[in-house]
Each structure stands twice: as structure tokens, then as C-alpha cells.
Amino acid sequence: xxxxxxxxxxxxxxxxxxxxxxxxxxxxxxxxxxxxxxxxxxxxxxxxxxxxxxxxxxxxxxxxxxxxxxxxxxxxxxxxxxxxxxxxxxxxxxxxxxxxxxxxxxxxxxxxxxxxxxxxxxxxxxxxxxxxxxxxxxxxxxxxxxxxxxxxxxxxxxxxxxxxxxxxxxxxxxxxxxxxxxxxxxxxxxxxxxxxxxxxxxxxxxxxxxxxxxxxxxxxxxxxxxxxxxxxxxxxxxxxxxxxxxxxxxxxxxxxxxxxxxxxxxxxxxxxxxxxxxxxxxxxxxxxxxxxxxxxxxxxxxxxxxxxxxxxxxxxxxxxxxxxxxxxxxxxxxxxxxxxxxxxxxxxxxxxxxxxxxxxxxxxxxxxxxxxxxxxxxxxxxxxxxxxxxxxxxxxxxxxxxxxxxxxxxxxxxxxxxxxxxxxxxxxxxxxxxxxxxxxxxxxxxxxxxxxxxxxxxxxxxxxxxxxxxxxxxxxxxxxxxxxxxxxxxxxxxxxxxxxxxxxxxxxxxxxxxxxxxxxxxxxxxxxxxxxxxxxxxxxxxxxxxxxxxxxxxxxxxxxxxxxxxxxxxxxxxxxxxxxxxxxxxxxxxxxxxxxxxxxxxxx
Amino acid sequence: xxxxxxxxxxxxxxxxxxxxxxxxxxxxxxxxxxxxxxxxxxxxxxxxxxxxxxxxxxxxxxxxxxxxxxxxxxxxxxxxxxxxxxxxxxxxxxxxxxxxxxxxxxxxxxxxxxxxxxxxxxxxxxxxxxxxxxxxxxxxxxxxxxxxxxxxxxxxxxxxxxxxxxxxxxxxxxxxxxxxxxxxxxxxxxxxxxxxxxxxxxxxxxxxxxxxxxxxxxxxxxxxxxxxxxxxxxxxxxxxxxxxxxxxxxxxxxxxxxxxxxxxxxxxxxxxxxxxxxxxxxxxxxxxxxxxxxxxxxxx
Numbered sequence: 076x077x078x079x080x081x082x083x084x085x086x087x088x089x090x091x092x093x094x095x096x097x098x099x100x101x102x103x104x105x106x107x108x109x110x111x112x113x114x115x116x117x118x119x120x121x122x123x124x125x126x127x128x129x130x131x132x133x134x135x136x137x138x139x140x141x142x143x144x145x146x147x148x149x150x151x152x153x154x155x156x157x158x159x160x161x162x163x164x165x166x167x168x169x170x171x172x173x174x175x176x177x178x179x180x181x182x183x184x185x186x187x188x189x190x191x192x193x194x195x196x197x198x199x200x201x202x203x204x205x206x207x208x209x210x211x212x213x214x215x216x217x218x219x220x221x222x223x224x225x226x227x228x229x230x231x232x233x234x235x236x237x238x239x240x241x242x243x244x245x246x247x248x249x250x251x252x253x254x255x256x257x258x259x260x261x262x263x264x265x266x267x268x269x270x271x272x273x274x275x276x277x278x279x280x281x282x283x284x285x286x287x288x289x290x291x292x293x294x295x296x297x298x299x300x301x302x303x304x305x306x307x308x309x310x311x312x313x314x315x316x317x318x319x320x321x322x323x324x325x326x327x328x329x330x331x332x333x334x335x336x337x338x339x340x341x342x343x344x345x346x347x348x349x350x351x352x353x354x355x356x357x358x359x360x361x362x363x364x365x366x367x368x369x370x371x372x373x374x375x376x377x378x379x380x381x382x383x384x385x386x387x388x389x390x391x392x393x394x395x396x397x398x399x400x401x402x403x404x405x406x407x408x409x410x411x412x413x414x415x416x417x418x419x420x421x422x423x424x425x426x427x428x429x430x431x432x433x434x435x436x437x438x439x440x441x442x443x444x445x446x447x448x449x450x451x452x453x454x455x456x457x458x459x460x461x462x463x464x465x466x467x468x469x470x471x472x473x474x475x476x477x478x479x480x481x482x483x484x485x486x487x488x489x490x491x492x493x494x495x496x497x498x499x500x501x502x503x504x505x506x507x508x509x510x511x512x513x514x515x516x517x518x519x520x521x522x523x524x525x526x527x528x529x530x531x532x533x534x535x536x537x538x539x540x541x542x543x544x545x546x547x548x549x550x551x552x553x554x555x556x557x558x559x560x561x562x563x564x565x566x567x568x569x570x571x572x573x574x575x576x577x578x579x580x581x582x583x584x585x586x587x588x589x590x591x592x593x594x595x596x597x598x599x600x601x602x603x604x605x606x607x608x609x610x611x612x613x614x615x616x617x618x619x620x621x622x623x624x625x626x627x628x629x630x631x632x633x634x635x636x637x638x639x640x641x642x643x644x645x646x647x648x649x650x651x652x653x654x655x656x657x658x659x660x661x662x663x664x665x666x667x668x669x670x671x672x673x674x675x676x677x678x679x
Numbered sequence: 680x681x682x683x684x685x686x687x688x689x690x691x692x693x694x695x696x697x698x699x700x701x702x703x704x705x706x707x708x709x710x711x712x713x714x715x716x717x718x719x720x721x722x723x724x725x726x727x728x729x730x731x732x733x734x735x736x737x738x739x740x741x742x743x744x745x746x747x748x749x750x751x752x753x754x755x756x757x758x759x760x761x762x763x764x765x766x767x768x769x770x771x772x773x774x775x776x777x778x779x780x781x782x783x784x785x786x787x788x789x790x791x792x793x794x795x796x797x798x799x800x801x802x803x804x805x806x807x808x809x810x811x812x813x814x815x816x817x818x819x820x821x822x823x824x825x826x827x828x829x830x831x832x833x834x835x836x837x838x839x840x841x842x843x844x845x846x847x848x849x850x851x852x853x854x855x856x857x858x859x860x861x862x863x864x865x866x867x868x869x870x871x872x873x874x875x876x877x878x879x880x881x882x883x884x885x886x887x888x889x890x891x892x893x894x895x896x897x898x899x900x901x902x903x904x905x906x907x908x909x910x911x912x913x914x915x916x917x918x919x920x921x922x923x924x925x926x927x928x929x930x931x932x933x934x935x936x937x938x939x940x941x942x943x944x945x946x947x948x949x950x951x952x953x954x955x956x957x958x959x960x961x962x963x964x965x966x967x968x969x970x971x972x973x974x975x976x977x978x979x
Contacts, residue, residue: 208795208798338773501793501795502792503791503793506787506788508726513927517927520925527914527918527921528914571922571930578915582911589904593903615875619875619876630809635802642861
């Protein structure tokens, strides 16, 4: 029986890496509350720290420690439930100059931190929290793009003095009919300058313009990326620890907020698919097709359909009060937006400009079945004011109902408007008590399943069963370390995957051991039986595990959320179990038996 | 001494057909109780501060607010209540549900979920696609590693196992949700594992003794593998029962699917695969090592 030194060496390396990187999981982070102050620079006094301690003592929430770090104070608690209670309590007690946020205070020892070893993250189902899945409304996005393109073409034709019969939007096309066919060249020039528009001429000499597929893909891509940034900004305003905002698929964004409990509150900030539109009031001679009416203070107000700029041009927004003490929002535009605003307003001094608040809402009709959800836009004029002079980068919106409305509007504008409207297609809340239950249940079943298997293996395979058990335990350590290195998230289905892997991980050892028993029955000498057992079982093990791995990969590709969590732990488990069952146990068997000569009997 | 597994192959075949028939009939006429993941809709789970006798009071409240089409029941104990509105609900339904409940009870919100209809639809497609893809890739893999007769046997076994798991879920009206789908795919992995281990031994024995009779040879292979098959199934079932009993509601159905699947998978790797091999007249020639391989063999 031989076992090369380099194999032993590499097994030991994998072993030590596995142990080191799984270690941080023994030191899970403390759920904690972080307090920072808006009036930065001066930090916190010791007196404030003492006040805070007294304040916390008034509740029956246990705190572990109070730490002053730079400009913030960190209060560690025992559980995610306590953390939320404490946060809510302190938020109520402290005035609005303080920001109270949830945090996770690391407990990893410094030498592990130096190696960049981190504990596994817990999924929402284990920690409690809120998740949203949002989808960009591509249809509306493209409709808006068509409208703005049509208006550019209309303006350019007018500038070139090309007369047209009509320009209108039908389905996904812009239809243009020119009065004078000889102006075709100018028209083509204008369209070509815009790029990425396909031109068709039908038998009635009407031009049909439509976006190319690449242009559509790019538009959607840009909108999703833009929204991703916006949503990240908004999430940061919420003050949660370890939020996840990521793209999912072509047009979806998934948002996970651990620790948050109030869906409605979170949705208000994150989900507000609100935007602003600045539009001019329609003139009396404006074409009916370019005008839209909205009620404003009981009167029907006609506005141009053309949008001067929308909220995504806003670079900063803050709340203030006007001369009469009414709330107002001060707005700064980026240079593009400023230029557009200037162009639109310089010739319209004296006309009124409206600020439209556009909010996306869903309306459902349960009776008429599954696909009856309709999205609609709630557009209302929040301010209608006469343009006093040409506007530029800085201006203000007045006429808001309340300071609360003003500050919400400012926040939304500041955090960025969404580049494209989004719908909530999925949302979920897991209460902290359910999360705690899930952890407890998951770990209990893991321990129970594990011990049943361990006892059974020793009973059935004796010394070899003990070796197999060491392999199973090492397998767990390796799974934990790989999950930590990948910074994968552990979820309940993930735990189920690990438990399942334990059951299946012994299969490889069982294959080997039963083969060794067979070889012994064929009167092979113990050492020969061991060698032959390992060699012959090897191919079977690889075949069997490879196919399961393929299934796990399909699960990962096809599945979402919970299924992916299961697939990750299953694939990691299959790989590590092959390593431990084939290489690690063989090394142990080698250490136990190889040095002894004339072994008559092995305990299997 | 060999156990004569194949003596009972006709009986086994009858049993399989009966089970498959029940499954298919149930699937056609009774349908699957699809979970929220696939239908879309709203789910609210709460834990009340006090126990309830029954759910009539809550039912009355919901009816009063004209919320209809809901499924209301206890989840676990007398104070755990779950309310589900499948289908075309929207997220505001969850809000209004919560508000109605908050006005009348004191409770801990355990779980709240809204899944849009388009998500459910996509998942159904993706789930079906995943199953088909898994079957297809497996077939190609086995054809490549073994021989097409084994691939046919393996596919029969997989379809058999999946149909029985899904059929039982339909028959007993157990919720079929996303985690159960994951379990069904895991069943494919497990059953295939078993099938390959058994096929591997059959192949080995065919290559060893060319003159042996097919049925006797299969019986011998199965007898040799019996210990391993039983132990692996047993350890897997041990942990699955641990999950079922202690894993809580969230993975209960997952465990049930896998338990049915593991039993079916163990059985099908013996009877479905071998029955297929016998009826396709598998012979030693099918598995003869190709010439090029034989030269490298080095055996005397």
C-alpha cells in the first residue's frame, strides 16, 4: 500500500485552509445598533455615552457593550430581536439629529481578519428582514423613448423648414408623412443622426421608424443599471446593515434588507417609483394631440405633453421655507438639465410651468383572474407657478402641502429618481421570531441527522466507520469554509442541502467499504483488499457524484433565491465529500494500517 | 448465493404501473396543489398572543372587508394562523389584511409574502425546463459513459420517480412549492446516483463472465450491491426524517418529497432499470470493451 508524500502534503494544506476559513463562523457577529450624529466633526462626549446607557437600562433589553468608535457609538445586543427593539426605542427617544441604524458588529479575532476570513452571511429567512423584487416596465420605457424621439424629429424638421402631414406614434413605431417627397434626403439625414433607428417606407409613402433590437436592449440595460444606482442610494438612506441590491436577470432588481420589519416604511422610500416632470402650461393654440389635462386646485389645467426635464436631472434637493413660511424644495440641476431648462423657459417668461408628481400604482382586479393587474400612473400637479425669468441650474418648487411632503420629495429627488418606472413583482417579510426559529430548527435537525449517521456508521463499519465519521465532520468544516470564502449566503434550504449532503456523503465511503468487504470475502489479504477496494470504487464514485453535480448546476442556473441556496450547498457538498471520502479516508487508513506487517484482520 | 430479484420483476412491473396510473390519474383530474411560488398571490402568517378556538371570527372579519378567495388555516398550533390569497392579488392586499388583523388582534408577524403573477408563470416554465434539461443531460451522460440501453433504463427510472413524487403530492393535496421542486430535482440526482452504481456493477460483471445468463448475472450484481444500496438509502432516510421532524414547517414538504423520492429511487434502480435492460435484451456484446481499450487493458 502506497500513499505519496505529495498527496499527504496537499491534503494537509486543504485541511488547514478549511479549518482556518471556517473558524470565523465560531465567532458570529453581534446584532448591534449604531448611532451617528448629523452634526459631525465633534464626535460623542462621554456624558452622552452615559446618558445612552441610562436610557437603555430603562428598557428590559439586554445590551452587551457600548463602544465609542470615531464618530459613532456601537451598542451590541444578544439577538436580532433585541436589536430591532432597541433601535426602535432609541429612534423614538433621540432627536432627529441622530441617525440610528442596524449594524452587525464583527467578533472575528484580528489574526483571522488579517487573513480576510469572514463568517458566512445569514439569509433573510434566518435573520428576518424584507425583500423586494422589482421589474423595469420596459413597455413604458420604450414608449417614453419613442415620444421623446418623435419630438426631436418634429423640432428638427421644423428647423429645416420641412413640412409634414403628420408625425405620430403607433404601437412601437413613429409614423411620419412628409408633404414634399423631395425633402426625403433631409429627413433621412435627421434620422441617421439619431442613430439606431430603422426606416421603412410603406406603400402610402409613410415612413415607419422603429428602434433596432440592439438599441432596445441598450436602453433597457441602461435603465436597469441607472435604477440600480438609484436604489442603492435610497437603501443607504434607510440605514440597514448588509443590504443587498443586485440585478437579477435582464430587467429585474432584487433588494434585500435584513433586520427591517416594516415593509410599508421601506417601500415608501425604496419603492417609490415616483418621479417629477417639469412641463409648460399649454398655449391656447396648441394642438389637442400634444396637450394633456390635469385637475389642479379644482380647475382643469392643460399642460404640454412634452417634458422639459424629469427628476433624473436633479443633482441636489433640500427643504426650505419661502417668504410666507410655506415649505419649499430647493433644487439644483446638472448642467444638461440646466441648459434644457434655460432653453425651454427663456422664451416662455410669463407662461406657467407645472411640476408634475408622477407615481406608479398598481390596481388589481381579483375577480377577473390572474393577469388582471394593471399598472397606472397617478400624476398630479404639485405646483403651478409663473416663470418669472429664464430658469437655470438653481430654482425652487413651492406650493407643497406640508413640511413632511417637502422633505419626502427632497429625499426622493436627492436619492435620485428612477430612470425607468418599476413594478414590485415580489415582496416578502420574515419576522425576527420566525428567523430565530428557522436557525434553531435548522441546527437541531443538522445535529440530529449528523449524530444518527455517525452512530450508525460506527456500529456498522467499526474502525472504518470511525474513519468515515471523521471524513463527514471534515466535510462539514470544508463546506463552511468554502461558503465563507465565496461569501455565499446561508439559507434554510441551504442548511437542508448540507443535511442532505451528510446523508449522501457517506455513500462514497459505503461504496469503498462494501467493496473492501467483498474483496476480503474473495480471500484477498487485508492490505490488498483495501487497495483494491479504493481503486475499484473510485470510478463508480466519480460517475455517481458527477451526475448529481450536474443536477445541482442545473438547479443553480434555472432556480432563483432559495433554490440557488440549496444548489450551492449541494454542489459544494458533493465536491468536498468526494475529496474527504476518497483522499482523506485513504490517508487515514494508510496511517493506521500501512506500517503494520502481517495484518490478519481489519475491523470493518 | 444470490437473491433472485428478477423472479419478482413482473410483480414489480405491475406495482409500478399501478402507482404510475394512480399518479397520472390524480395529476390529470385532481391537479397539483401549486404553492404561492407558482400561482402568485399573497400570504400572511401571524402568531397570535392567545390561542383561538377556531377561525370563524377571523373568517367573519375577512368576509366583512369583502376579501374573498382566501385560504385560512392554522399553521402548527392554535395560535399560528396563515392566510393565503392565491392568484391575482397585489401587494396592497397584504397590507389591508394586516390592517384588518391589527385592528382586532395582538400578534407577531411571522411572514408576509407577495408574489406577482408573472413570477409564478415564469417559475412554472423554468421548473419544467429544468426538469427536462436535467433528464436530457443525464441521458447523454449515461449514453456516453455506458450504453444507450442503460440510458433508456435510467430515463425510465427517473421519469418513474418524478411522476410518483409529483403524483403523491397531487393525491394527498400537499402544497407543491419552489422548495419541493428543488427536492424533486434532488431526487433526480439521488435516483441517478443509485442507478449508476447498480449499472456500473452490472457492466463490470458482464465484462467479467461472458457466458453467464443475463438474469442470473443481474441477480448476482444486485445481490452484491444490496448492502451498499440499503445502507446509503438508510443513512439518507435517517437525515431526511430528522429534517422532517425537526426542520419545521418551511422544509416539511421538502423532506416528504425527498423521502418518497429516495424510496422510489432505490426501488427503481433495481426494478425499473433492470427490467428495461432485460426487455431490451442486453448482452455481453453490448458492453464489450472496444478493441482499442482491450489492448491497453493489460489483463492476461
